[in-house]
Amino acid sequence: xxxxxxxxxxxxxxxxxxxxxxxxxxxxxxxxxxxxxxxxxxxxxxxxxxxxxxxxxxxxxxxxxxxxxxxxxxxxxxxxxxxxxxxxxxxxxxxxxxxxxxxxxxxxxxxxxxxxxxxxxxxxxxxxxxxxxxxxxxxxxxxxxxxxxxxxxxxxxxxxxxxxxxxxxxxxxxxxxxxxxxxxxxxxxxxxxxxxxxxxxxxxxxxxxxxxxxxxxxxxxxxxxxxxxxxxxxxxxxxxxxxxxxxxxxxxxxxxxxxxxxxxxxxxxxxxxxxxxxxxxxxxxxxxxxxxxxxxxxxxxxxxxxxxxx
Amino acid sequence: xxxxxxxxxxxxxxxxxxxxxxxxxxxxxxxxxxxxxxxxxxxxxxxxxxxxxxxxxxxxxxxxxxxxxxxxxxxxxxxxxxxxxxxxxxxxxxxxxxxxxxxxxxxxxxxxxxxxxxxxxxxxxxxxxxxxxxxxxxxxxxxxxxxxxxxxxxxxxxxxxxxxxxxxxxxxxxxxxxxxxxxxxxxxxxxxxxxxxxxxxxxxxxxxxxxxxxxxxxxxxxxxxxxxxxxxxxxxxxxxxxxxxxxxxxxxxxxxxxxxxxxxxxxxxxxxxxxxxxxxxxxxxxxxxxxxxxxxxxxxxxxxxxxxxxxxxxxxxxxxxxxxxxxxxxxxxxxxxxxxxxxxxxxxxxxxxxxxxxxxxxxxxxxxxxxxxxxxxxxxxxxxxxxxxxxxxxxxxxxxxxxxxxxxxxxxxxxxxxxxxxxxxxxxxxxxxxxxxxxxxxx
Numbered sequence: 001x002x003x004x005x006x007x008x009x010x011x012x013x014x015x016x017x018x019x020x021x022x023x024x025x026x027x028x029x030x031x032x033x034x035x036x037x038x039x040x041x042x043x044x045x046x047x048x049x050x051x052x053x054x055x056x057x058x059x060x061x062x063x064x065x066x067x068x069x070x071x072x073x074x075x076x077x078x079x080x081x082x083x084x085x086x087x088x089x090x091x092x093x094x095x096x097x098x099x100x101x102x103x104x105x106x107x108x109x110x111x112x113x114x115x116x117x118x119x120x121x122x123x124x125x126x127x128x129x130x131x132x133x134x135x136x137x138x139x140x141x142x143x144x145x146x147x148x149x150x151x152x153x154x155x156x157x158x159x160x161x162x163x164x165x166x167x168x169x170x171x172x173x174x175x176x177x178x179x180x181x182x183x184x185x186x187x188x189x190x191x192x193x194x195x196x197x198x199x200x201x202x203x204x205x206x207x208x209x210x211x212x213x214x215x216x217x218x219x220x221x222x223x224x225x226x227x228x229x230x231x232x233x234x235x236x237x238x239x240x241x242x243x244x245x246x247x248x249x250x251x252x253x254x255x256x257x258x259x260x261x262x263x264x265x266x267x268x269x270x271x272x273x274x275x276x277x278x279x280x281x282x283x284x285x286x287x288x289x290x291x292x293x294x295x296x297x298x299x300x301x302x303x304x305x306x307x308x309x310x
Numbered sequence: 311x312x313x314x315x316x317x318x319x320x321x322x323x324x325x326x327x328x329x330x331x332x333x334x335x336x337x338x339x340x341x342x343x344x345x346x347x348x349x350x351x352x353x354x355x356x357x358x359x360x361x362x363x364x365x366x367x368x369x370x371x372x373x374x375x376x377x378x379x380x381x382x383x384x385x386x387x388x389x390x391x392x393x394x395x396x397x398x399x400x401x402x403x404x405x406x407x408x409x410x411x412x413x414x415x416x417x418x419x420x421x422x423x424x425x426x427x428x429x430x431x432x433x434x435x436x437x438x439x440x441x442x443x444x445x446x447x448x449x450x451x452x453x454x455x456x457x458x459x460x461x462x463x464x465x466x467x468x469x470x471x472x473x474x475x476x477x478x479x480x481x482x483x484x485x486x487x488x489x490x491x492x493x494x495x496x497x498x499x500x501x502x503x504x505x506x507x508x509x510x511x512x513x514x515x516x517x518x519x520x521x522x523x524x525x526x527x528x529x530x531x532x533x534x535x536x537x538x539x540x541x542x543x544x545x546x547x548x549x550x551x552x553x554x555x556x557x558x559x560x561x562x563x564x565x566x567x568x569x570x571x572x573x574x575x576x577x578x579x580x581x582x583x584x585x586x587x588x589x590x591x592x593x594x595x596x597x598x599x600x601x602x603x604x605x606x607x608x609x610x611x612x613x614x615x616x617x618x619x620x621x622x623x624x625x626x627x628x629x630x631x632x633x634x635x636x637x638x639x640x641x642x643x644x645x646x647x648x649x650x651x652x653x654x655x656x657x658x659x660x661x662x663x664x665x666x667x668x669x670x671x672x673x674x675x676x677x678x679x680x681x682x683x684x685x686x687x688x689x690x691x692x693x694x695x696x697x698x699x700x701x702x703x704x705x706x707x708x709x710x711x712x713x714x715x716x717x718x719x720x721x722x723x724x725x726x727x728x729x730x731x732x733x734x735x736x737x738x739x740x741x742x743x744x745x746x747x748x749x750x751x752x753x
Binding site: 004005006007010011012013014016018021074076113114116117246247251252253299300301302303304305 | 322480556562564565566567636638639643644645646647648666668670672673677678681682684686687690692693713717720722725727728730731735736
């Protein structure tokens with residue numbers, strides 16, 4: 001009898017793993033991918049595959065070059081790849097998801113220390129980069145009419161809203177049969193995925209509910225149909241899948257509420273008063289950089305103690 | 311879902327793994343060829359040995375003299391000849407002065423052992439001194455001398471005594487079986503504590519996964535209006551002292567404080583039964599119930615083991631080990647201590663001996679913190695384990711302390727839940743040691 005393992009307690013661990021969490025996120029994104037293929041055609045799938053491949057390859061190559069363990073098995077690069085694709089219109093040339101993925105994985109994630117250490121959501125940073133670099137290719141003017149094989153330039157619901165033009169019906173918005181980025185149009189598909197993540201305990205309600213709730217409330221105050229502002233644009237995708245990103249959002253319960261409200265306020269103000277029709281991605285990026293501060297000032301009060309700031 | 315179940319905020323739901331032993335009656339274990347009785351089996355000052363090599367001792371004979379008030383005497387659990395007195399390996403990991411006895415198999419009982427009377431005729435001070443003389447300490451694992459707990463300093467008003475029957479550690483069923491088989495002793499012990507302290511209110515807290523024990527105890531207390539049964543949610547660490555107090559009384563023990571700061575004394579159900587035995591028979595604490603379980607032992611069961619019996623002898627009486635055993639733990643899997651040698655004795659705090667296969671004991675590879683925040687959600691004392699652990703890895707113990715590392719109750723929920731398998735508690739434990747050492751240096 002020898003070689004007993006001696007270690008400090010606890011001696012049993014849960015079955016949770018990073019890989020399982022990432023797999024859950026991937027599963028949760030599948031309904032939206034199916035919706036994208038239904039409404040935008042098979043090219044949606046091609047863009048997603050290219051984006052995922054570029055993200056995974058970038059991470060693996062960089063880790064190999066820097067003689068670090070290759071961790072693509074944790075599936076986090078797959079999640080980033082899918083989210084980057086979901087933030088692009090179907091009409092983009094295939095080099096754009098590649099540029100976005102390489103930028104996100106190399107400059108947003110890897111150089112800051114890899115998984116868990118990036119300070120901004122990689123997918124949203126990629127979207128921001130592509131939007132400022134190739135505004136014409138990213139703008140709604142060349143976004144396709146869903147279900148139409150020919151590429152016809154058409155404005156997104158939020159662009160229509162901004163211009164004060166005729167809007168698509170609420171039903172089409174809810175199902176996703178409108179113009180927009182690949183993964184953001186179908187509120188139904190995103191909600192199914194979001195509920196799955198909530199049930200699996202991967203995300204909690206705090207940020208999504210406060211984000212969506214504050215957008216609805218502020219829109220209503222300013223006379224915009226709240227249902228419309230919830231369903232149009234990237235709000236569902238952002239609130240359920242991006243503002244809840246572990247690495248870049250607050251970890252404290254109170255912080256997560258602040259994250260949601262902050263995102264909601266900034267989103268609505270950009271939409272109503274800013275130069276862009278959509279504000280979800282910038283609001284989340286802005287709150288991402290606020291996250292360390294939010295965490296610092298929302299530390300939970302210890303059991304049996306008075307609240308103290310570190 | 312029953313919303314009336316009492317509980318605390320945070321915590322985890324590890325698999326219970328109690329089914330292998332919870333239905334089996336407690337059996338008496340036999341002592342081995344030698345018993346090793348350490349002079350330190352309690353919190354406080356170690357005992358001084360009263361016997362030397364060659365002496366003949368009897369069951370219940372005092373062989374270790376306590377040193378001061380915060381200490382507890384040690385008694386022989388067998389009759390036989392002392393073969394040595396010297397440092398021996400202790401399950402906590404260090405060598406401790408111990409009396410080694412070779413049993414003669416007669417189990418001759420010390421002449422001084424006699425029933426002490428009834429709690430209604432004994433005075434409070436009589437009861438306290440019986441408890442003190444019997445070497446009774448907290449059998450839940452804290453092993454704090456019980457007579458000290460029952461003697462709060464002047465000015466601390468106690469209005470409730472809680473018996474802890476939560477047994478929230480997976481695998482362990484020793485308290486469960488005790489409450490099933492000897493509920494009247496548990497209640498008797500509680501009544502003795504109430505009388506000793508003059509406290510009017512007693513509670514017994516049991517997790518709702520022990521329905522049969524709840525029924526037994528309920529029957530036993532139906533004529534005691536001052537004792538109330540509290541059914542607790544099955545959640546780890548429900549049996550942690552401050553969490554239990556909160557669940558039952560909604561009182562919050564201040565950080566760094568003791569239960570008596572909110573007028574409460576907490577004792578384990580096993581401690582209560584030991585008190586009942588000491589009063590009814592006069593026999594001091596010389597044995598305890600030990601759950602032997604895990605996938606590496608052939609016949610998991612609960613044994614009544616004489617203190618000093620080695621782990622090896624106990625495991626052999628359970629059919630021995632099976633397969634490739636990777637880890638042996640004293641206590642439960644969440645807070646127990648891993649052993650590297652089986653020639654260590656069962657002591658007053660040995661609630662369980664877990665034998666885990668190499669497969670279930672293997673340590674997973676750790677990944678980077680992904681900031682999922684689950685450690686914050688489960689922490690019963692609202693700490694931020696991910697942050698404290700990060701500071702510790704940077705050798706920044708000052709910040710670790712500022713983030714309340716010393717408030718950690720070492721329940722291990724954070725390490726358990728972490729998807730990246732980071733040793734969160736393990737690092738905090740290191741920090742607590744360093745912070746305390748630095749404090750001593752400054753004083």
